[in-house]
Amino acid sequence: MALGSRSSIDGRGARTNIEGAFANRRKSNYYCATPTTVWRVGTTRRAETRGRCGGGNDGGSGGGRSMRVAVVAGSTATARIEGISAAGADPAVMAHTPSADCEIVAYGRPVRSPVVPVSPSGCPTPAVVTRAVRELAGFETVVIDAGLAEPTAAPTVAVDAEPGRDVRTGRAVPGAREIFTAAEEYGRSLPDDELVIGETIPGGTTTARCVLAALGERRATSSSLPENPIALKRRVVGEALDTAEIAAGGAAGTPIAAVRAVGDPVLAAVAGLVTGATAGGTEVTLAGGTQLCAAAALARHAGVDAPLSLATTSFLAADKSADVEGLADDLGLDLTVTDPGFDRESHPALDAYVAGEAKEGVGMGGALALAERRGIPMADVRDHVVTIHDRLLATGSGVES
């Protein structure tokens, strides 16, 4: 049986055994990427394309393959730990960041959220990039409310999630199984040929590191800050696992237990979504960095053998602490890195990314890969990012921030 063929995917209606499935997972059946280290400006690098990404008119075209971008949005009290996250200038603003991100993807600017998500130095949220590509490529989107702390005007699908607790409690997501199951059922029911999944949750790189540690996977961790506060994150992860009484690798094969103890609700939802969508015959691309890798790890530990792709940005791929190639290799993810060429022009919205801020998020890497696939010039993407950024600042003047 050819790896990656539809016949290797569980049929619709099959239910994945979540806990304990790890022992039976056939690691040899993972789709094995053979990543190289060379990529070019404006060019997407794929280990293999398997012909499934060739269609240029999928989504909203009436023909071809149907594709959807899901943004899974939530919150964790872990983000309130001083120095952990750049996703918002201060904790009060940060709580609104994922809600505002969803509105930017859905409407092009914050609608109900009283903030314009920018880092302390003025770097705009990667939601701007995802929206820019959406306006150019016209793909369909869905926002999954996986524990938003503040209301959003974006239309959402609920998975019965509450905001996550601080991982240092050792009981970060009490409803992990319910969230996973709701997202799994939703994912299984989707009619789409392809699902691209992004995330927005401040503090998410820290919870991702916790989960990778609990599962015994590579503890790579990116950051939305140019200087990753890695020592702080290590301390938090250590404290979380200690409190939860989980040794490194102690939650291998029990992904729900890992998320419940030291994860966040977005990880629970993405893992469920991946599990359900692949079981339903939908091809899944995880659009992001170490957070999406942690979700992929959870899905692998839940027994998901289906081919999975990871699409990320050149900014994230350049982050050695993220080690996204190592993670993709470990987890059998078909890696795509796309460089939007932000260094080719000078504008505050682009320069911050070149300087290493934000790097990825809200499906940015997946959106850029889609733009590439559909033949949309990266110069057009950059122009449109600048347009939306300037529109944000123009409308943001009257809001609290």
Place this chain on the structure above:
Amino acid sequence: MALGSRSSIDGRGARTNIEGAFANRRKSNYYCATPTTVWRVGTTRRAETRGRCGGGNDGGSGGGRSMRVAVVAGSTATARIEGISAAGADPAVMAHTPSADCEIVAYGRPVRSPVVPVSPSGCPTPAVVTRAVRELAGFETVVIDAGLAEPTAAPTVAVDAEPGRDVRTGRAVPGAREIFTAAEEYGRSLPDDELVIGETIPGGTTTARCVLAALGERRATSSSLPENPIALKRRVVGEALDTAEIAAGGAAGTPIAAVRAVGDPVLAAVAGLVTGATAGGTEVTLAGGTQLCAAAALARHAGVDAPLSLATTSFLAADKSADVEGLADDLGLDLTVTDPGFDRESHPALDAYVAGEAKEGVGMGGALALAERRGIPMADVRDHVVTIHDRLLATGSGVES
């Protein structure tokens, strides 16, 4: 000041005085349509276009005017009155109809809803037509949950609505003001240049007739049945107004009171949406028949003077009991009627409409007008309606219905 110019619309931040505003409404400032009675297959008839519908690349194109289609979905116990509605074969199925409609618009088929909405004779929901145009034209959509009785997997925006009660209680929508206000705030915050509003609520033509009567407007009423059960509806309306102790026209100028007593939550939400969107500078097209006219009447009675358009289907316009031209004239709505030419081909999905079933709903008339505006041939729309209909029946075999 030219009628219909932006300068005649309330500026952003202005708040419309809801109750009692009717006395001050400047009827002479309504945008006055001059409808004619001739239209052609595949051709949209507009009294005037005022140049605002010329753009063919709005929505998802990265340029031009931004446009969004909102589907306002809810329920009323009024639909359970025997013989009132065709929107579902039996009451248990009917409760799922609006939830399934929203999923069809969002995903192309029911996802979580266990039904495929068809009339007793097999006429597919007009959501199929709206979805068909969406797939061809790629416009952005939003679903407003205005009191759905059953869950939907479609992403939704909430306006804190509960399912509506039977109008014969005289207290049909206790939360009418809260729904109106939430929808108004949402509408006011939308960044779109243009908003097209459709509805899905079984029993909605009866509640619309109640509201028109309470406001003292023309009591025109369409039906999703080929033979409109008009005598039954008259009895229900009479009983509702009697119980509410509202004489015909007794709620003129007090739209919230009218909806609260004898309306439904979708009417409250659409009226709020219209009020907020026009106040925020967004041009509004009501896509539907007498239900959308009733919502327009509520908005007029709430003091909305802005130009409003009504886009409906030739099937609805041919329904004399609906008298949509009379309503549009009374309410100052710029009427557009679009004929998709379903009589040019023979297929069960099309024939039922030609025979007078369904007629309109879920934004069908607005979607057809958009297709026309963007130069999408009606033959392509028909082909795509058939494709989606056949897909529905293929996937519907395994579900309860």
